[in-house]
Amino acid sequence: GAGVSQSPSNKVTEKGKDVELRCDPISGHTALYWYRQSLGQGLEFLIYFQGNSAPDKSGLPSDRFSAERTGGSVSTLTIQRTQQEDSAVYLCASSLIGIAYEQYFGPGTRLTVT
Amino acid sequence: AQTVTQSQPEMSVQEAETVTLSCTYDTSESNYYLFWYKQPPSRQMILVIRQEAYKQQNATENRFSVNFQKAAKSFSLKISDSQLGDTAMYFCAFMRYSGGGADGLTFGKGTHLIIQP
Numbered sequence: 380g381a382g383v384s385q386s387p388s389n390k391v392t393e394k395g396k397d398v399e400l401r402c403d404p405i406s407g408h409t410a411l412y413w414y415r416q417s418l419g420q421g422l423e424f425l426i427y428f429q430g431n432s433a434p435d436k437s438g439l440p441s442d443r444f445s446a447e448r449t450g451g452s453v454s455t456l457t458i459q460r461t462q463q464e465d466s467a468v469y470l471c472a473s474s475l476i477g478i479a480y481e482q483y484f485g486p487g488t489r490l491t492v493t
Numbered sequence: 494a495q496t497v498t499q500s501q502p503e504m505s506v507q508e509a510e511t512v513t514l515s516c517t518y519d520t521s522e523s524n525y526y527l528f529w530y531k532q533p534p535s536r537q538m539i540l541v542i543r544q545e546a547y548k549q550q551n552a553t554e555n556r557f558s559v560n561f562q563k564a565a566k567s568f569s570l571k572i573s574d575s576q577l578g579d580t581a582m583y584f585c586a587f588m589r590y591s592g593g594g595a596d597g598l599t600f601g602k603g604t605h606l607i608i609q610p
Binding site for chain 1: 536537598
């Protein structure tokens, strides 16, 4: 079956612009996670959605970062007023709840802020 | 808060050898899982193996097995009969869970494993 998909695969943007990154989870997966992978910071958890519950935003690095999940499926991560330190690979993962909580990852979006 | 430490930034072994990657973690939680993920140059994160903390038996998946020492908070990965396709970054990860769901993964910094022909 189809895995987690993310778009775009690469995004180059100018400092100060807003960007939107999209994640399509595996059909039926109720939990969705965003992570950031950078050379300096490694892999960091950003935000977690589960069903209709309020998202866990504890990992978002600043208020320039936000995310939403519409209809319990597709999620969009938005970064406003991008900075050079936002350059990283943004990974999305989804999982079922209660099935060992295994997270399945998408291929990521490489964001470059110039 | 949890921490995960991988003390080997890079390892290199010959094909067909056995290699062990180290991971230690620190937590006060009772309910958690531990995972090893593989990330080849393609960037796709692939789950290698998982271990439930409440299980004493070490998990195995074909050539991959773990040595889980709960009291020592140690979770090493052993790869037997290593293959060229095992070349990748390997990440150890911790996840807390409860009846309401699971937290995001906490990752170690990774070990770059190189299998030499």
